[in-house]
């Protein structure tokens with residue numbers, strides 16, 4: 001049999017990338033990135049210019065097809081690999097990134113009658129405007145003693161499916177009525193590739209409150225939310241839910257013409273970016289936490305028991321690797337906070353100096369921040385620029401920096417922000433480790449470990465754990481390709497399970513980041529300061545952030 005390959009397509013927040021992977025060793029033969037032409041739509045709708053409210057974040061579904069049109073042919077061409085040797089394709093996506101579609105699977109925003117209604121568009125994972133709905137959902141679920149709540153760390157996030165659907169119903173009932181199904185973008189793209197609509201167990205479990213044994217929450221629960229939602233799960237959330245590691249279908253002739261792949265190529269069910277990354281770093285059993293570090297961080301961990309952990313995003317059976325309970329937690333902004341600082345808060349002299357030295361602003365700041373010792377800046381920050389996903393599950397929390405003086409330098413502020421995100425991760429690791437889901441090893445993948453060594457050293461020091469780094473720039477895409485190979489199966493030159501695929505294909509670098517004892521000691525003290533601020537501002541002692549946000553909304557309308 002000739003050498004066989006699979007393609008993984010990773011749909012990130014700002015771009016999508018295809019990677020063509022050698023199935024014998026996981027080697028990335030070719031990759032290609034397509035920036036989304038419309039990016040993140042958070043101020044106004046394309047063409048009509050209709051303004052969006054605070055905390056909105058939309059995307060254009062055609063941008064996802066553009067990735068298939070451009071990046072898949074590009075990796076075939078670059079690699080010179082024949083389409084018949086590409087036996088499978090898998091995708092991974094941000095989530096919950098959801099959209100309303102009609103009975104043909106057409107996104108409502110593609111239709112002239114809905115294109116000017118913001119609710120007809122894709123709601124990106126970081127669309128946070130459904131917080132009111134999430135708050136009400138959580139209060140009603142708690143009051144009714146719903147069994148599902150502990151599986152989601154005690155709170156359902158406004159980033160997820162039910163809160164977003166309910167926001168559509170409340171603010172645009174006409175869009176709700178016109179919707180045949182609400183779908184995760186990952187499932188929609190798979191339906192475009194295969195002509196068949198299937199949901200995947202990963203997003204259904206983590207983002208739509210679905211349970212392998214118990215299914216969705218009861219009709220009574222949905223009726224208690226809003227009588228109009230009573231039949232939601234059997235109407236607009238209907239559809240077969242297939243486990244990860246199964247085949248969704250095959251590339252249609254139309255998609256073959258568009259991508260250059262062979263019609264009939266196996267396509268895996270949809271997956272989530274962070275979840276797909278786990279087997280790609282070789283993690284297929286317990287005790288090993290994987291951090292997918294980019295715009296945000298997702299923290300992924302496997303266990304054998306269903307344990308309650310405060311503020312985790314969820315525990316889902318087979319949600320990451322078949323046979324294990326998959327745990328997820330996360331931070332809603334990490335790289336995004338550093339980007340905010342670079343774009344919005346650095347003085348002109350920094351940009352000029354970086355330009356003069358021919359380096360990026362991140363690199364300029366990082367080089368200078370590296371010259372400080374832990375604690376030397378006198379700063380400590382809370383990492384809540386985009387709310388707090390874990391462990392507080394509250395998108396209404398905002399950022400804080402304590403310790404500024406007239407002498408504070410931009411590189412010190414930048415370092416304080418890097419450190420704040422590490423404290424956020426430490427809080428999550430402690431929550432798992434101290435509540436029955438041990439964390440013995442830490443792995444990192446995604447864009448940040450490739451770009452910022454200081455950041456990774458700070459994470460090793462703050463968590464007091466050695467960190468292993470993925471030997472791939474595109475780890476989720478490699479994971480998605482593994483699932484594509486499993487969808488094809490061993491008879492076609494792929495694999496029969498993702499564990500087999502991981503054995504042959506997963507790679508981490510030899511070099512690791514090890515904690516430096518003197519840094520660990522200082523960071524332990526700084527972390528205690530962080531925790532005091534965290535509990536003071538985040539657990540109700542002082543709701544100033546919420547009052548300011550409410551005032552901002554009041555005076556802006």
Ligand SMILES: Nc1ncnc2c1ncn2[C@@H]1O[C@H](COP(=O)(O)OP(=O)(O)O)[C@@H](O)[C@H]1O
Pocket residue numbers: 012013014015293294295296334335336337338339340362363366446447448451452455
């Ligand atoms: N040198 C750097 N140090 C820290 N953060 C960086 C650096 N360069 C880029 N970033 C951040 O990386 C993030 C993008 O990460 P990446 O993994 O590529 O994307 P995504 O999460 O969308 O897949 C951006 O938020 C950006 O601010």
Ligand SMILES: O=C(CO)[C@H](O)[C@H](O)COP(=O)(O)O
Pocket residue numbers: 012013014093094095096125272273274292293294295296297298328330
């Ligand atoms: O919540 C998620 C997965 O469960 C999102 O997909 C994730 O946080 C966004 O990922 P990225 O930072 O890589 O764009």
